[in-house]
Amino acid sequence: MKEKLGLPKERIARARELATRSVAPVLDFVDGHTTVTVERAALRIVGADGANADGVPVPNLVVDQLRDRLDSGALVWYVNALLKSGGSVEDLNKRIAEGWRVADQPLGDRAAIRRKTDELVEAGLGRVRRNRATRDAKMAEWKDRNGKPLVYLIVATGNIYEDVKQAQAAAEKGADVIAVIRTTAQSLLDYVPYGATTEGFGGTYATQENFRIMRAALDEVAEKEKRYIWLTNYASGLCMPEIAAMGALERLDMMLNDSMYGILFRDINMYRTFVDQKFSRMINAYAGITINTGEDNYLTTSDAYEKAYTVLASQFLNEQFGFAAGLPARLMGLGHAFEMDPTIRNGFLYELAQAQMAREIFPEHPLKYMPPTKFMSGDIFKGLAMDTLFNFVSKATNQGIHLLGMLTEAIHTPFMMDRDIAVENSKYVMNAMDSFYDEVEFKKDGIIVGRANEVLEQTEKFLGEVVDRGLLEAIEKGLFAEVKRPKDGGKGLDGLVKKGPEYWNPVEDALKAGLGLPARGRDYVAGDNAAGAGAKN
DSSP states (O other): OOOOSOOOHHHHHHHHHHHHHHHHHHHHHHHTEEEHHHHHHHHHHTTOOOBOTTOOBHHHHHHHHTGGGGGGOSHHHHHHHHHHHTSOHHHHHHHHHTTOOGGGSOOOOHHHHHHHHHHHHHHHHHHHHHHHHHHHHHHHHTTTOSOSSEEEEEEOOSOHHHHHHHHHHHHHHTOSEEEEOBOTTGGGOSSOOOSOOOOOSSSBOOOHHHHHHHHHHHHHHHHHHTSOOEEEEEOOGGGHHHHHHHHHHTTOOEEEOOSSHHHHHHOBOHHHHHHHHHHHHHHHHHHTOEEEOOGGGHHHHSOTTTTHHHHHHHHHHHHHHHHHTTOOGGGEEOEEEOOSOTTSTTHHHHHHHHHHHHHHHSTTSOOEEEOOOTTOOSOHHHHHHHHHHHHHHHHHTTOSEEEOOOTTTTTSSOOHHHHHHHHHHHHHHHHHTTTHHHHOOOOTTSHHHHHHHHHHHHHHHHHHHHHHHOHHHHHHTTTTTTOOOOTTOSBTGGGEEEOOTTOOOHHHHHHHHHHTOOOOSOOTTSSTTTTGGGGOO
């Protein structure tokens, strides 16, 4: 990729170093803790599924029974109960849904528990590997049939079956990526609903069955079009790791998976979020799922011109959290957005500078570029003009993932014909300027080069302040998105658990081994003192 801005490499390196130092203490904390949803995600990988008559999912039933012993992990108790029951995983899930308590079963032979657990973990992660192999094979077969950037389009009816109709129509029209918007406030639910759903508000519930239905629908179009259609959902909120696990099991291709979004914009406790995001990202990395981060949201609460440096700073931080979870650069769709006030003189040049700067600083990342929303109005003609300029900047700066803007999104949830116009607009712009990136250079003393260097300098200074304060304190003080969140506040703090000396999570161990990450802790259930502190009842 040709560099056009003359950004000082030493300044970029310094910013990365500061980001690494910012996240290091947080990662130390993360490694010593688990959460209720991390344990539920591990249970889901080995087959825990289903719900009781009241709709409470089996993984929740198990973890709720074990709340006083989660410091040793949940899997040992689940697999112990499986061996005690003498049946299949499906039989055990049914018994748990009917009220059987795994927590009341005395631990049996440790070696037998380990052997059975290894078998179940391998079966679950084997399914994930096969999904990844299927994706890779199809993309190799249909090489270069997708657009550049990938055209990303949302559906959000609330009914999974209506979503399917809109998604298939959009894919047939030319969309490369379909994102099923999640129902409003699902991120605040500390459980994942079970089964297919038809009633959502502002979106459709993220459930494993809904994932399966949409995956099959998009595969149907892909086979006809001979073009891989990417499926996206949200691994965020209080069930971040569980949704990542379900997506991996059902071959989703992208997940919105930011390290700080839940803290800043959903008031989820920061400790809980940082622990959950690492485990969810390990799952995504293992599954070959491309994450999308949420820096565009900063610009809904902060001014996009004045606070542009916070977007770049967050990209650096998300990158380091991603690397720590085993995500390579090619699976990190770092986010940014075309969100400056359209009345700013030369605003287009500033937007171009920001997008080109991100492209040059993160050359291996499939950057995700978001359309204007904050300043969209009921004037659909102006809205279409703004989206057209956004399309231009995206293609001009070689973005990787391009979320289409809709001319009516300031009025109502866009209709299928609005999506059709959005796809046609993007196809026209990107075809008309296909080689634009290679044809254009910028004045060394011009507005674009000057703006990019200014933002990078501001970012370096800002990250230095984050290091001095500490990342958690920086969040408390509202340095990101001008939103203040207390360290001991927010939703989900009661679901955070400090790992005990005998903590054992073989799914985590297998993920780390597969991703080449360092292991931590002792070899649980291999010794005679299996369950340790967790044996109390």
